[in-house]
Amino acid sequence: MSKLMAKSLQGFSIVTAKNKQYRVATASLDAKSTTRSSAPRQEIRHPESQAEEDTELHHWVEHPVSRSMHGYIIGKAGSTLKRIKHETGTRIDVQKGEDFVKIKGTDENIERAKVAIDTLIIAKANPTHFLSIPISSLSVTRKLEEFHKVLESPSFVADGISMDSIAPIPSLHITLGVMKLMGQSEIEAAVRFLKESSANLIHETMTERGITVRLKKLSTMQGHPAKARVLYINVQDESEGKVLDKLCDRLRTQMVEAGLLIDEKRPFKMHITLLKKNSFRSNHNTVKDVNTAEEENNNLEQAHNDDKAWFNASSIMKEFGDLDLSTVTLDSVHIMKMGMNKQGVYKSEGAVVLEK
Template identity: 30%
Template sequence: MTDILKPDLLWIEGRCYRINDSNTELTSFQEHDLYENDVPYDDVNDADDDDDNFDVVLLDNSRFTTSFHVSKHYIGAIIGKKGAVKCRVERDTKTDIKIPKQGQTGDIVIFGSSASSVKAARRRINIIVMSSRMKQRPTHFISIPMNSPDIMNNFETFKNNVLRDCPGRGLDESLFIKPNKLHLTLGVMCLMDNEERLLASKLLTEAKEKIILPMLEDYLPFKIRLKGLSYMNDDPREIDVLYGRVQEEGASTGLIQKLADSLVSHFYKAGYMEKDHGRDNVKLHVTLINSKYRSRAAQGGEDSLSSTSRNSRQPRVTFDGSEILRKYADYDFGVIEFKEIHLSQRHSIGNDGFYQPTCVICCST
């Protein structure tokens, strides 16, 4: 049950909103009728809109306006059933909202008699978009590649040793990640069109100058060691994901965690990323073995599963990793110099065998 003294908060475009009932799940039908039963968020900074990081333009002596891109995937939620949501926002904020018609391109444009009313309408729309976004499966993720030749070679040795020495239930070669795809996951998000991908790329570029380089400047070249194993499940005999741990090499302990948390917070406040299962800290992990990679051959079929099939809602078959943890709990995969952070598309592989990049920022000297 939500603590009414410590309500969940939602950040959108640098502003903070209180979630009145975070345990209430909205169906798509209910979401379109969001305003008929009151918005489930309160703007906790309603009296002060100086924090808004978007522009409102004075058209003439009596009208203000702002325009902004919204993916067509969210337009239905903004309009609502028979236009109910749009009408309610316009009525509550005393604005006029122009939305591109189906098949048309262009921005949403808001007109109002005051800058504050225009900003209020835009914040309402942002809330609806954010609510819709967080119910969709992630399309992209931010990561640090961990695929240096040294680490990949040590991973191959680890894989061969495990398959030879740890014949546990459910373990199969197809469960191991491809060495070229080794990465430290920092966060995931849903980006529905090219405009959103461009904005996410801009946010990552901004984070380089505002967060990443200032945090690492005393430790460059910054190095990360991949050493030790852990798992996602509670029972080592019923594992879905076995992952490698990371630690700083020649830098203060906790720096990687601080970097990851700050980066996720940057995207979270912009309305593009959700906190990792409600945790304050990112769960740092380099996936090594994952039951969702299991091929049809391992299950008695003829072909390997496609990426689409692997990620469909089929029951996952866990594996027994207790022997792996007993023998290789402190396995050292090696050290990599931290050079880049990638914004990558899920389930899409580039020519180098790593995930297809949407944006890459260089973080080395």
């Protein structure tokens, strides 16, 4: 890891558990490494069994954990919580209705428990953010509005498509990958990394300011247009340097190595989603238009068994297969929060400009 990368992720380190990498607090790791260097390692006992011996060494601390994640810590019939307590020699109280848990033990054992809890949460949590290149162009907007009018017309027949399936124009973007950022400190660390390490990488890769692309030709994801889940428009690099593919590959690799971007173990597909079967908007005006590889596989399995899991894009492909939304300049890379507002806009946590 470069000095700049280490500086950008100050306060966090990467650990490997079950062949996957996770971010945890460096202070917690320091406590663990200190223990490993001491020999021999003494057996950790649950504090409740030591109460009479070293009560003065134990104290309570509050550790931030979203209440929505409490179930993962508890596990089936309390099995996960029991295991963590046994392995770390601590007492852990899950505070109902609060965004924290209370941990009691020695300083060293409390740090072990924090690492165990944080690693578990990151592994179980759904993605919270995504790395993206937004699309913003008046010409693209006008042409998409015309396209939407046809789709919304009662005379246009396309089985399985509802208005909720159409991506709001302000939300259009190229997704580079998804992220799990657990809390404000991790969001700030990720943004800092993007603005420092990733900005340097972008500067080294770019040949000019911005990348000109043409959005042209519709395609469907996974399978025949008659049973489509995703309809997207292709991205054709028309810039002088033709650096878009290289830039995306380098950014993704850098973010994965830093433990910020989820490595989904599947080829990257450059595209901009225009229609998707599972609704863009929920009842809470949020969106989940980026699937992990596991979710994609689950959705495909569902599609084979559920006629409502796909739409018929044949008529769209026949009439608009060569749709040309004109050219647009890609000018920035953002860390976006999952979930768009009522106007179909994502919240950007931070961004860097695409420039030489």
